[in-house]
Amino acid sequence: MATTELSDVIGDWVKSRRAAGVAPHDVLEALGLQVSQEAAVDESALWAMVALLVEEHRQRAQPRRRLATADGLTAVVDLVRRSERIMVVAGAGASASAGLPDFRVAAAASAHSESPDALFDVHHFVNDPKPLYALAAEMWTGKALPTPTHMFVRELERRGQLLRLYSENIDALELAAGIERRVLCHGWCASASCIACKAAVGAEALRAALAAGEESWPLRCAKCTHGLNLVKPDVACFGEPPPPEVERSLREDLKSADLLLFIGSDARVHPLAAVAPALPRDVPQLLVGRAPPPREPHEADALLLGECDEVVKWLSAELGWTLPPPPPAAAAAADAEHADGGAAAADPAGPAPAKVAAPAFHEPNKFVFASGSAEPPTESPRAQTPLAVPGPRHRAHGGRAAPRE
Numbered sequence: 001m002a003t004t005e006l007s008d009v010i011g012d013w014v015k016s017r018r019a020a021g022v023a024p025h026d027v028l029e030a031l032g033l034q035v036s037q038e039a040a041v042d043e044s045a046l047w048a049m050v051a052l053l054v055e056e057h058r059q060r061a062q063p064r065r066r067l068a069t070a071d072g073l074t075a076v077v078d079l080v081r082r083s084e085r086i087m088v089v090a091g092a093g094a095s096a097s098a099g100l101p102d103f104r105v106a107a108a109a110s111a112h113s114e115s116p117d118a119l120f121d122v123h124h125f126v127n128d129p130k131p132l133y134a135l136a137a138e139m140w141t142g143k144a145l146p147t148p149t150h151m152f153v154r155e156l157e158r159r160g161q162l163l164r165l166y167s168e169n170i171d172a173l174e175l176a177a178g179i180e181r182r183v184l185c186h187g188w189c190a191s192a193s194c195i196a197c198k199a200a201v202g203a204e205a206l207r208a209a210l211a212a213g214e215e216s217w218p219l220r221c222a223k224c225t226h227g228l229n230l231v232k233p234d235v236a237c238f239g240e241p242p243p244p245e246v247e248r249s250l251r252e253d254l255k256s257a258d259l260l261l262f263i264g265s266d267a268r269v270h271p272l273a274a275v276a277p278a279l280p281r282d283v284p285q286l287l288v289g290r291a292p293p294p295r296e297p298h299e300a301d302a303l304l305l306g307e308c309d310e311v312v313k314w315l316s317a318e319l320g321w322t323l324p325p326p327p328p329a330a331a332a333a334a335d336a337e338h339a340d341g342g343a344a345a346a347d348p349a350g351p352a353p354a355k356v357a358a359p360a361f362h363e364p365n366k367f368v369f370a371s372g373s374a375e376p377p378t379e380s381p382r383a384q385t386p387l388a389v390p391g392p393r394h395r396a397h398g399g400r401a402a403p404r405e
């Protein structure tokens, strides 16, 4: 059977299951994505996830062809200049220069944890909450500064060109940068909630507890007087669904984006793995990162290969933009506390941008900066992406990347 026909069969099968009253949990599991039965999830969000999976399969069966509109550096710069609704997908590369610890290192450094995976396992958390608190304390000290890459996204937003930032990182530096149109797809370390009743603990209370050290860990829920009243930092763990705003925002944005920009992520982890395949095929896609993805689920129209900061500095200079400096660390922390209150505007009078050498030409759509590589990495990219937390599917099924074929 041709794979395109198979996509239709899967689509029909999903419809029939739904009509028969089968729970979306079970349909997702059959498609290779396990969502914890205990997770409090909106069923419509799960059905939307099923639809994305089916669409992803359909697109894999008939791969998108690279558009020629991004051939050449001038075309790439023009594309960024004239796009009005840019969807940015950012991963570990966006935070690479922020000086935050590799979570694996943090995990290894913790005397409590056996493995990085255990760190993001709710059952381990229940047995021993301290490693995840230790990670949150490392990540969210309020001392780390947003990188030039964050400030580039902030500049897109200031210019009215940012549709939304989807981040795989948990360091909350998007907020510190003052980016308001953002979705943190794997949660973050800057707030926490009760694992039983989901009551939120404010950023201030969490930060005070993190600063006070492990004697004050874990926090306990004040509302739950008995049973499991543990408070967990709001980082997505194994089997937990993405925050509901991910699906909600994707549903809107996939219809209106006019440019998809990957920065420091090749979005191979759900829920963002579905973005590129689900986007209309005539919407250009650019990828900024150290190296091309080892296995391309889709073909970006242009690859700008190098450290993200180096690439965005070059891009900004070409656009004639001056990136604002990051807000001071204290302000960053204060902004995070008032996540919904709007962040302070960055000082537009930043230092003159440093001169970045133009990248080397490889192909009409492939350019390599001094810090980049034209070859895909040989080792697992996960090992190089310290701040991005693997998504539920990756964790639940050892990284199976696509529905069964």
Ligand SMILES: [Zn+2]
Binding pocket: 194, 195, 196, 197, 198, 199, 221, 222, 223, 224, 229
């Ligand atoms: Zn509670």
